[in-house]
Amino acid sequence: MKAAYVKAPFHFEVRDVSLRDIKPDEVLVKVMACGVCGHDMILAGGAADKIQPFGHEIAGVIERVGALVRHVAPGDKVVLESGTFDRFSAHSRNGRVDLDNKGPNFWLKDNDTMGFAERIIVPMETCVKFDGISFAAASLVEPLGVAVDLVKTADIRLNNDVLVIGLGPIGLMALRLARALGARKVYGAELSVAQARCALARRWGADAIIHPDREKLTEYAFARGGVDRVLVTAPPKTIPDAIKVSNVGGIIAFLGIDYGPEGQVTFDSNIFHVNKLQLRSSFASPALFFPECLDLIQAGIVNTAELVTSTFALDGLAEGIRHFRDDRANAIKAVMVAGEAAR
Ligand SMILES: [Zn+2]
Numbered sequence: 071m072k073a074a075y076v077k078a079p080f081h082f083e084v085r086d087v088s089l090r091d092i093k094p095d096e097v098l099v100k101v102m103a104c105g106v107c108g109h110d111m112i113l114a115g116g117a118a119d120k121i122q123p124f125g126h127e128i129a130g131v132i133e134r135v136g137a138l139v140r141h142v143a144p145g146d147k148v149v150l151e152s153g154t155f156d157r158f159s160a161h162s163r164n165g166r167v168d169l170d171n172k173g174p175n176f177w178l179k180d181n182d183t184m185g186f187a188e189r190i191i192v193p194m195e196t197c198v199k200f201d202g203i204s205f206a207a208a209s210l211v212e213p214l215g216v217a218v219d220l221v222k223t224a225d226i227r228l229n230n231d232v233l234v235i236g237l238g239p240i241g242l243m244a245l246r247l248a249r250a251l252g253a254r255k256v257y258g259a260e261l262s263v264a265q266a267r268c269a270l271a272r273r274w275g276a277d278a279i280i281h282p283d284r285e286k287l288t289e290y291a292f293a294r295g296g297v298d299r300v301l302v303t304a305p306p307k308t309i310p311d312a313i314k315v316s317n318v319g320g321i322i323a324f325l326g327i328d329y330g331p332e333g334q335v336t337f338d339s340n341i342f343h344v345n346k347l348q349l350r351s352s353f354a355s356p357a358l359f360f361p362e363c364l365d366l367i368q369a370g371i372v373n374t375a376e377l378v379t380s381t382f383a384l385d386g387l388a389e390g391i392r393h394f395r396d397d398r399a400n401a402i403k404a405v406m407v408a409g410e411a412a413r
Pocket residue numbers: 107108109126127212213
């Protein structure tokens with residue numbers, strides 16, 4: 071079978087590999103769809119010191135299960151949790167499974183392959199059954215779980231005014247969820263070049279889109295002067311602005327990574343203090359809420375298929391990913407689909 075690997079920045083190799091046998095607590099999954107995540111793009115763009123498998127937003131069909139596996143069977147359609155909690159940890163036993171991410175996972179351990187491959191061997195814990203939606207739509211369950219964690223962290227209430235900074239797939243889904251949760255005004259902030267993302271934000275209920283490359287976010291005339299909740303799906307350097315535009319009692323929920331010097335952020339602690347703000351981190355590891363996400367997609371509350379702006383087959387992965395990287399105006403989400411799974 072075939073699997074794709076990152077060889078050098080934006081250079082990939084599709085190789086013929088043979089998989090080992092599955093263990094009693096493992097499952098062999100035929101990959102039907104795998105989304106390209108921001109994390110994959112960072113990995114693809116970095117200088118890999120060794121050849122690396124990638125892809126973790128996976129939907130597929132079970133081909134084989136180990137002797138200990140009871141909750142799924144060959145033929146089942148599944149989405150794969152990208153991280154799980156250790157059922158035996160103290161945090162989990164104390165009812166905070168969200169604080170433990172040391173459970174079984176499919177990241178690079180004995181795996182020769184990840185999502186950008188024809189097949190992957192995964193721990194049974196990661197498999198969540200689904201039906202009734204396309205594989206491409208189902209591959210978006212993993213990032214939707216990230217968006218769900220973000221809006222839960224922000225504790226959005228009826229009649230809140232909400233700003234979403236960064237309208238990538240997760241920002242867009244979070245914006246849609248903020249609407250569904252009863253936000254009064256929803257604002258999005260995204261660079262003007264990202265036309266398709268801004269257009270989808272409007273279709274999904276944004277009242278206004280602010281382009282920080284054209285106008286200062288901190289000078290925007292928000293209906294309430296500022297906003298009650300800020301969802302940040304952008305680099306940490308945006309946090310100071312998020313604090314400035316928050317109303318009294320505001321909550322800022324943040325997810326974003328910068329491993330460079332811009333990972334260090336300073337902000338006005340007096341505003342933070344006097345306005346009684348809260349800055350909260352959302353980190354969807356372990357990956358929770360998959361059944362909830364499947365329900366949200368099936369009910370049409372978040373139509374993940376609308377995010378998919380390009381698809382490619384495993385054989386066309388290099389071209390598909392490079393095209394996705396370069397098409398900033400039209401690209402929202404790229405998904406690899408197996409031949410039979412064309413959406
Ligand atoms: Zn991801």
